[in-house]
Amino acid sequence: MSEDKSLNFIEEIVEADLNIGKYQSILTRFPPEPNGYLHIGHAKSICLNFGLAKKYGGKTNLRFDDTNPSTEETEYVDSIKEDVKWLGFEWAAELYASNYFEQIYQFAVQLIEKGLAYVDDSNSETIALEKGTPTQPGIENAFRSRSITENLQLFADMRAGKYKDGEKVVRAKIDMGSPNMHMRDPIIYRIKHAHHHRTGDAWCIYPMYDFAHGQSDSIENITHSICTLEFIPHRPLYDWCIEKLEIFPSKQYEFARLNMTYTVMSKRKLLQLVNEQHVNGWDDPRMSTISAMRRRGYPAESIREFCDKIGVAKRENLIDLSLLEFCVRERLNKTAMRRMVVFDPLKIVITNYPNTTEYLESENNPEDLSTGTRSIPFSNVIFVEKDDFMEVAPKKYFRLSPGQMVRLKSAYIIKCDDFIKDQDGNIVELHCSYIPESKSGSDTSGINVKGTLQWVNAATAIKAEIRLYDRLFKVEDVANAEGDFKDYINPDSLQIIANAYAEPALKTDNADVAFQFIRKGYFVIDRDSTHDQLVFNRTVNLKDGWAKEAKKA
């Protein structure tokens, strides 16, 4: 595979464990909570967990961390499975923390029996108060010294539904004076009379994250439990539970989560964008979700390549969105079918061309000639892009202006002879003459032109709606920007071109292929498309050297 590439710190740990024979093979897991859609940050974790197993001949479980029934839904379970599959990964087993509720309950009973857990009747405010602060130790309350028998009975009563939400909790008895807040008798079970998307109403008590995650890892014999940096303070608790319960010693390792410029990555914020309709749903192509990127046309390969490029480390990071876009372009350049589309049409009459239609051949992809060619109609009335003409051209402008020549892609060289304006002074039509011996593929004219334009034959053009997406936010580091993140939403993140003119081949092209509209960018057919109305999403634009040049002037 990638023998010459250096290992990240987790790969080093895995190799070391394998080399000393600590494990025969590794088992990782991807453990999402089904309370939202997966985003590009999850993709990093997916690629890491599944990638590790793939590289070292191990396996990966997909485990839903469904211990909080009030936020979780089957809709999210389904979307998560679809996204992981689409990214190209196969899980060894589809599992749920809720599968283990009985076993986890028994774990808590064991802790109580060992005198290591107790039922606390305090309300949440009191518990928070007694926990102290990071600089002040907490205090032990009277419930802490309840007898094992009483604790056992109370816990059974909790399960039996004798108490209302919040009336009692079970806490691990660890150390109220610990410098680590998570070790100050953490709550491990709470009462929640809520319907669970899988276990229904079988339970009214649910384990907390810290008493479900490590336990689930251990039950599954996960060797390397990989999570993000914010769980570092949880690790002593993770290890404490495993030690006291005397169960399989899974080990937790932490890496830095992905942050990306011009976007948000937290489920809370993404949910807010959806609920307040700043975007049109979880898969709005401007979102950072996997489903949005899929809809927008980002290939799964590009996302995997991106995750590989950004690496895995413990340092906080903010990755340029442009790196993801680079990965998308790199892939699409090799695979996308070239087509010609004009967004903002300017009519050209080719005055010396006969009143007939000619069919011209054009390659589908110059990077991959095996994709063949297609036939494009050409006649004496065509459309080009309005900004491919300037009445007074600046220097280094290689497009149309009075007297200037350009090549029409896969067709002829034309010369601009005249232009027509309406009464408001807008250019409405160009009169050009073509060079008959300059036909593409058999050019004997000897003329060299600097510019080549895409064009569409007026009589056979089909209309299409084009959706152009820009970054959703106006600032690079949205999460750390002052104030409400919604204040930084880019009002121009979606531009719709209702009536673009496209070459007729697009009408019969398959719906699932990627296109490059020549000189415009990469596009895919959106699912909103109908038989009569084609709708395209711009996946990503092309690099635009001229825009840079023009900006300098």
Add this chain to the structure above:
RNA sequence: UGCCUGAUAGUAUAAUGGCAGUACGACUGUUUUUGGUACAGUUUGUCUUGGUUCGAAUCCAGGUCGGGCAACCA
């Protein structure tokens, strides 16, 4: 002010006591029937102070700066 954690080019990431390298970006140029692609080249870096050492990005000590931790969320 407690505990935990981190700091290498604009952004990421490698070098595991022995020539600071790679990718993206930026900038030049060549090629080009996409101002795309490809190719060639240029540019910019070890947070700081001291110590150990023949030799320190790496080890040690202090400082500075960043991130996390006080949910019956995960």
